[in-house]
Amino acid sequence: MEKKTPNQIIINHDIMRYKKNKWAQVLAILGLVFNCLYFMLLYAYTDEHFRTITIGFSVILTLIVLLTVFLSSENVKNYNKTYCIVLFVVAAFQILRIFGYPLYGLNHKILTAGYFGFYPTPDQSWVEFIILLVYLLASAACLIGAGVIGIIQSVRLQKHIKKVESGEVDITAVVKAMEAEDEANAVAAKTAAEEALKETEEKITASGNGEV
Amino acid sequence: MPEVNIQHLDKIYDGGVQAVYDFNLDIKDGEFIVLVGPSGCGKSTTLRMVAGLEDITKGSLIIDGKDCTKEPPKNRDIAMVFQNYALYGHMTIYENMAFSLTLRKENKEIIHRKVMAAAEILDLKSQLNKKPKQLSGGQRQRVAMGRAIVRNPKVFLFDEPLSNLDAKLRGSMRRELILLHKKLNATIMYVTHDQTEALTLADRIVCMSMGHVQQIGNPIELYEKPANTFVATFIGLPPMNMFEGVIEKGCFKCELFDYPLNEKQTGLLKDYDGKNIILGVRPENITRAGHVKLHITNNENLGMNTLVHGKIGGVKNVVCKFAEWCNYQAGDEIEIGFDPEMMHFFELPTVDEQGKEVPGKAIR
Numbered sequence: 001m002e003k004k005t006p007n008q009i010i011i012n013h014d015i016m017r018y019k020k021n022k023w024a025q026v027l028a029i030l031g032l033v034f035n036c037l038y039f040m041l042l043y044a045y046t047d048e049h050f051r052t053i054t055i056g057f058s059v060i061l062t063l064i065v066l067l068t069v070f071l072s073s074e075n076v077k078n079y080n081k082t083y084c085i086v087l088f089v090v091a092a093f094q095i096l097r098i099f100g101y102p103l104y105g106l107n108h109k110i111l112t113a114g115y116f117g118f119y120p121t122p123d124q125s126w127v128e129f130i131i132l133l134v135y136l137l138a139s140a141a142c143l144i145g146a147g148v149i150g151i152i153q154s155v156r157l158q159k160h161i162k163k164v165e166s167g168e169v170d171i172t173a174v175v176k177a178m179e180a181e182d183e184a185n186a187v188a189a190k191t192a193a194e195e196a197l198k199e200t201e202e203k204i205t206a207s208g209n210g211e212v
Numbered sequence: 213m214p215e216v217n218i219q220h221l222d223k224i225y226d227g228g229v230q231a232v233y234d235f236n237l238d239i240k241d242g243e244f245i246v247l248v249g250p251s252g253c254g255k256s257t258t259l260r261m262v263a264g265l266e267d268i269t270k271g272s273l274i275i276d277g278k279d280c281t282k283e284p285p286k287n288r289d290i291a292m293v294f295q296n297y298a299l300y301g302h303m304t305i306y307e308n309m310a311f312s313l314t315l316r317k318e319n320k321e322i323i324h325r326k327v328m329a330a331a332e333i334l335d336l337k338s339q340l341n342k343k344p345k346q347l348s349g350g351q352r353q354r355v356a357m358g359r360a361i362v363r364n365p366k367v368f369l370f371d372e373p374l375s376n377l378d379a380k381l382r383g384s385m386r387r388e389l390i391l392l393h394k395k396l397n398a399t400i401m402y403v404t405h406d407q408t409e410a411l412t413l414a415d416r417i418v419c420m421s422m423g424h425v426q427q428i429g430n431p432i433e434l435y436e437k438p439a440n441t442f443v444a445t446f447i448g449l450p451p452m453n454m455f456e457g458v459i460e461k462g463c464f465k466c467e468l469f470d471y472p473l474n475e476k477q478t479g480l481l482k483d484y485d486g487k488n489i490i491l492g493v494r495p496e497n498i499t500r501a502g503h504v505k506l507h508i509t510n511n512e513n514l515g516m517n518t519l520v521h522g523k524i525g526g527v528k529n530v531v532c533k534f535a536e537w538c539n540y541q542a543g544d545e546i547e548i549g550f551d552p553e554m555m556h557f558f559e560l561p562t563v564d565e566q567g568k569e570v571p572g573k574a575i576r
Contacts, residue, residue, distance in 0.1 A: 008321060015324045018306035018340050172332050175325045 007174050007181075013160040014171055016153060020077045024150040028073035028087060031142030035065055035094070038135035041128065042101065044113035058101070065090055069143065076150035079157050084150035091143035094136050102132040215241040215399045216262070216367055221271035223257050223423075231257045233423045235271070239367075242397045248410040249420035250446070255403045256371055258420075262401060263292050263369050276366050291360035292369040295376060297352045299344040299359075306331075306340040309358045323362075330361040333395060334388075350381045354388070361396065370402040374409060386412055407447050411435065419443050422568060441558045442571035444492050450519065450531040452492045452556070459484045464491050468525035469504045474552050480575060481557060490572055492556035495519070495533035502549020506530060511540040522546075 004012070039062045043055075068090055075083035105111040106129040109122035120127050163169040221235035232254040239245050247255040260266040262273060264285030272281045280288045291312075299308050306327060307314075313323045331337045334354045344352055353373055360368055374382045386409060393400060393413075404410055410417050411431040419426045419434060419442075426446075427439035438444035438452075445451045457466030462478040464471045471491070473481065481489070496517075510521040518538040521531055532548060540546070558572040 011321050011324055014328075015320060018304065018324075018327075171328055175328050175332075178325060179329070 007178050010160075010169055010171070010174050011178070013156055014164075014174075016079065016157045017161065021079055021150060021153050022077065024084075024146045024153065025073045025077040027142045027146035027149065028069055028076060031087075031091070031094075031139045031146065032066060032069045032073070034135050034139035034142060035062070035069070038132060038139065041113065041115060041132060041135070044115070045105065045110065054101075065093070073146070076146055079150070079154035081151055081154045084147040084154070087143045087147035087150070091140040091147070094140040094143065098133055098136050102129055102136070105129065105132075215239055215243070215276055216401070217272075217274040218258075218262070219272045219274075221258065221261060221273065222269045223254070223261060223266060224269045231423050232261070235425055237418060237425075237428065239399060239401065242399055244393050244400045244402065244413060244415045245418060246402045246404060246410040246414035246416075247418045247420060248404055248407060248446075249426075250405060252422075253420040254423040255405075255418075255420050259292075259369050259371055259401060259403045262367070263290055264288050265292075289366045290369055291363045291365040291367075292371065293353075293356045293360050293373050295372040297344070297356040297376075299352060299355055301344055304341055304343060305336060305347070305355050305358075308344065308355055309336075309340075309362055312359060312363050326362040326364070327358075330358040333361065333392065334358050348381075349377045350385055353377065353385060357392070366399065368398050368400045370400065372404055373402075374404070374406070382406075382409075389413060407449065411447070417447075419446060421446070421571070426571065436554075437576070438492075438556065438574060440571035440573050441490060441492070441561060444556060444558065444574075448494055450495050450533065452494050453498070453530050454558075455491045455493075455528065456488060456560070457491060458486065458488050460486065464489075466491075468528055471504065471550065477552065477555065477557075484557075484575065488560055489575065490558040490560060491550075492558060493550045494554060495531045496535075497551040497554035498530075498532040498534075499549045499551060500534065500546060502547055504548050506532070506546050506548045508540045508544045508546065509542055511538055511542075513537055513539075520546075 039058075042058070068086060072083040072086045072090070076087065102111075106125050109125045111125040111128035111132075112120050112122055113128065115128060115131070118127075160169070164171065216237075216239040218235055218237045218239075221232060222230065223232040224230045235254075235258055237245070247258060249255050257266060261268050264280070264283065268281050272279060274280065275288055275290070300311065303311065309327045309330060310323045313326060327340075328337070331340055334357060336351070336354055336358060339347060339351060339355075344355065347355065353376075356373070374385050377385060390413060392398075402409075402413060411434075414431055416428060416430055417434050418428050421442045427434055427443045429437075429439075434443055434447050438447060441454065445454065455464075455466050455468070457464050459465075459473075459481050462473050464473055504524060506520075506522040506524055507526060508520060508522040512519040512521070516535075518534045518536065519531060520534060520538060520540060521529070524530055530548075557575040559575060561572045562570045564570050
């Protein structure tokens with residue numbers, strides 16, 4: 001991959017002023033999707049433990065996670081650092097959740113809900129535990145990824161805006177300099193092509209004269 | 213080689229209605245051409261044919277040496293700016309301006325550079341993160357222009373871009389368009405029904421009526437030497453006063469007054485002796501020294517000049533434009549004359565085979 005020139009780096013940073021942080025947003029939403037997959041399987045269990053008041057807490061927690069992640073995804077899209085930290089907190093909570101009901105279900109061999117035609121016996125509880133584990137870990141990983149990207153990009157943007165506001169970087173001048181650079185490159189390429197053509201013609205002429 | 217070459221362009225719609233008749237025009241590189249005419253005269257249809265939004269029934273269109281008659285719009289390398297801006301409401305100004313380049317899958321660095329350069333030209337840098345609804349009409353129109361500029365097309369097409377703006381904004385946008393044309397040195401085809409826009413912006417004006425080109429020329433030519441009665445009455449505000457009469461022994465005689473002609477005019481009209489013709493005089497070429505009696509009906513002081521409306525012989529409405537501040541009252545009578553150097557003579561309008569009126573040609 002070609003190394004970027006300082007002007008290209010400035011332009012890349014400047015783009016952030018007008019473009020949303022889509023990668024961070026997409027990752028946060030993906031984290032939310034994995035969370036949905038997790039609770040879809042979680043609420044399929046019908047054992048007595050889960051049909052107590054615990055289900056109420058679980059639903060509330062899930063709703064809080066969903067709303068928080070959605071809100072954060074909208075804010076990290078706009079390079080808001082604070083919400084990146086919120087995403088880290090939610091990610092940590094998702095990891096902690098593994099030690100809640102999924103682990104309890106595994107230990108008590110009650111993870112036996114039908115799942116896409118698969119009906120595990122109590123001894124096969126570990127299969128669904130792993131599925132729940134994967135969903136929660138994937139959700140946490142996405143949220144951490146969104147947070148990391150969000151922080152990196154927002155720090156870059158803040159630094160860039162400071163430079164632009166202080167006059168250290170003049171975007172108009174950078175754009176003009178790059179255009180001039182492009183023009184010079186085009187002229188150089190044209191000259192080189194013409195020279196190469198001339199050289200070839202000379203060679204052909206020389207070979208025609210029997211000099212080669 | 214002209215940048216745009218339009219030859220014998222005809223547009224006939226499916227129902228058989230012909231909107232444009234034999235349109236011919238060579239547009240030079242960097243020229244600002246304005247198509248002007250009343251509603252329904254075929255100017256927008258012509259522009260849309262150049263853009264590729266309407267099929268060309270007959271004729272050819274060559275853009276920069278390439279025959280584009282049958283080419284789809286995307287292959288013509290042109291950009292069009294519409295009257296209603298056609299901006300995407302859900303996108304920011306930056307995204308709107310970058311949209312066409314994004315569709316072409318251009319490198320995002322290049323897109324950014326082009327958008328920033330266009331925003332700099334149009335003074336839109338501080339608006340790039342806003343949505344179109346947050347901008348004024350003039351700013352939206354500038355965004356629409358910016359969207360055209362970023363594409364760096366061979367030809368810019370403008371379809372009545374200032375019609376939605378108020379008079380003050382239209383004035384400032386006109387000035388901006390002139391500056392923009394100078395900056396970009398772009399080839400522009402511009403459609404308007406507003407003669408002020410046409411006269412102030414154009415390098416050359418194409419005046420159209422009923423699908424026919426009436427005259428092509430620079431603004432001063434159209435104003436001072438109109439080719440026919442249509443151009444004479446369409447260009448100029450207030451319009452030219454027209455009097456129908458007959459030429460007899462070096463005198464223009466109409467029902468309302470007789471007006472002696474000078475030697476030069478008599479020579480010009482020697483072939484029309486005894487024939488009916490039309491005399492045209494612009495309001496500003498009417499003087500208060502003469503023998504034609506004008507019965508004043510209205511006096512409009514506009515600050516820098518005065519428009520005096522009146523009737524000759526109690527029938528013919530006439531408008532005069534005097535440079536001075538006048539205080540005539542309705543019912544006053546004054547005597548007026550015509551600047552002999554600025555009197556225009558036209559043949560009478562005729563009717564063609566299809567029953568359409570053909571404006572009377574200028575006598576020169």
